[in-house]
Amino acid sequence: MDSKTEINRKISVAPMMDCTDRHDRFFLRLMSKNVMLYTEMVATKSAIHGDRKKILSFSKEEKPLALQVGGSNKGELAEVAKIAEDMGYDEININLGCPSKKVQKNKFGACLMKEPELVAECIDSMVNACKIPVTAKTRIGFDDVENFDYLNNFIRQMRDAGAKTFILHARKAMLSGLSPKQNLNIPKLNYNMVYKIKKENPNLEIIINGGITKVSEIKDHLNHCDGVMIGRSIYQNPYSLVEIEKEIFNIDNSPTREQVVQKLLEYLDKEVKEGTKVNHIMRHTVGLYHGQVGSKEWKRYLSDNMMARDSDFQKAKHIMTIVQNNEKANQTSQ
Ligand SMILES: Cc1cc2nc3c(=O)[nH]c(=O)nc-3n(C[C@H](O)[C@H](O)[C@H](O)COP(=O)(O)O)c2cc1C
Structure with a gap:
């Protein structure tokens, strides 16, 4: 697979477990060619020993795409970095921000902020194992540590190990x-801390994340940082990517919602023949009509129909009926 897709991290969609799987990413790509996409976090052991096709495969349409990995074993992280490169991923990102108990038990995610030397060694081994960029996603602090010098030193240790791009979720992890x-x-957003990191480290690429929902906010942040990463608001309102394409990337010929569904149904057709369940794809489209006339009907239709058994999947085609009805409703309301 061609791994030389150009990376632009001006806007990216955040890695989200149970959300940004390959079907969601395919769907998002129908609305934006320019945003950077991230996988859900994959633990090093799953990537190495699990069903690689199931866990790591993706369609070329999803590129540029980063694999996010969770782990703290240098050897395993190096192995996954190489696997990511060989599979055609454009970037490998280490998760240093997830605070969940399970993740802490396995010693990855936000608890690694306490061990900057270990993290630097991990980055170093990944950088030496592959040619794709090694990036880190972290928080601005943890527990009672929300301190500029601590964060700055942490980032500089990773920089010295070879990372140049940092995604900073602008709240600490408890x-x-x-x-x-x-x-x-609950932890308060502190965008100024991220801005200051950029100011003190002008040569590093600093991406800001956390609580960003509006294009006007994106534009403000871009005055202080190199890029903006958005999670929940894009998952809830995926068609907002079209506004981002227009306002941030000056792209005017984006598809209508109905064209998005048409294309997604072609994908659905192909995927279902290969054994994918209808709801595994369509569940990501619940927010497609967010804020539109017909949004309720769309959601109701999906919940009534997307559990169609695979043999019965033709039912999914009826989704087009409601799409067309929505289109008419929206036209008459404009
Ligand atoms: C459902 C869900 C799953 C998430 N999974 C991950 C993950 O796998 N890796 C990660 O780094 N962050 C994960 N996050 C955090 C997001 O990447 C992001 O940092 C956070 O949601 C803040 O951005 P937002 O306010 O734009 O949503 C997750 C967030 C949500 C809501």
């Missing part, structure tokens, strides 16, 4: 006392 969901909302 390693105990908060659920993963609370950890995405």
Whole structure:
């Protein structure tokens, strides 16, 4: 597979477990050719010993694409970096931001912020194992540590090991006392900390993440950072990518929602023949009509029909009926 796809990290969609799987990424790509995409986090052991086709395969349409990995074993991380390169991924990203108990037990994610030397060794072994960029996604602090010098030293140690791009979720991680969901909302956002990291390290690529939903906010952040990563708001309202294409990348000929569904149904047809379940693809489209006339009907239609058994998958084709009805409703309401 061609691994020389150009990478532009001005806007990226955040890695999200149970959300940004290969079907979701294919769907998102129908609306944006320019954003950078990330896989869900894959543990090193799964990537090495698991069913590689199931866990790591992707369609070439998804590129440019980064594999996000979770781990802290240098040898395993190096092996996964090489696997990622060989499979045609454009970047390998290490997760240093997930605070979940399970992830901590396996010694990866945000708890690694406590061990900058170990992280630097991990980065070094990945950099030496592949030619694709090795990047890191982390938080601005953990527990009672939310300190510029600590974060800056952490980043500089990773820089010295060979990483040049850092994605900073602008809130600290609480390693105990908060659920993963609370950890995405309760610690306060501190964008200034990220801006300051960029200011003090002008040669590093600094991507800001956390709580960003509007194009106006994206534009503001781009005055201080190299890129913006967005997670939940794109998953909830995927068609907002079209606005991003227009406002940030000056692309005007984006597809309508109906054209997106048409293309996705072609993909669905092919995938179902290969054994994929209808709902594994269509579940990612629940938010496609977010804020539109017919949004409720779309959601109801999906929940009534997307559990169609594979043998019965022709039912999914009826999704087009509601798409066309929505199109008419939207035209008359404009
Ligand atoms: C459902 C869900 C799953 C997530 N899974 C991951 C993950 O696998 N790896 C990771 O680095 N971050 C993960 N995150 C965190 C996001 O990448 C992102 O940092 C966070 O949601 C903040 O960005 P947002 O406010 O734009 O959503 C997840 C977030 C959510 C909501």
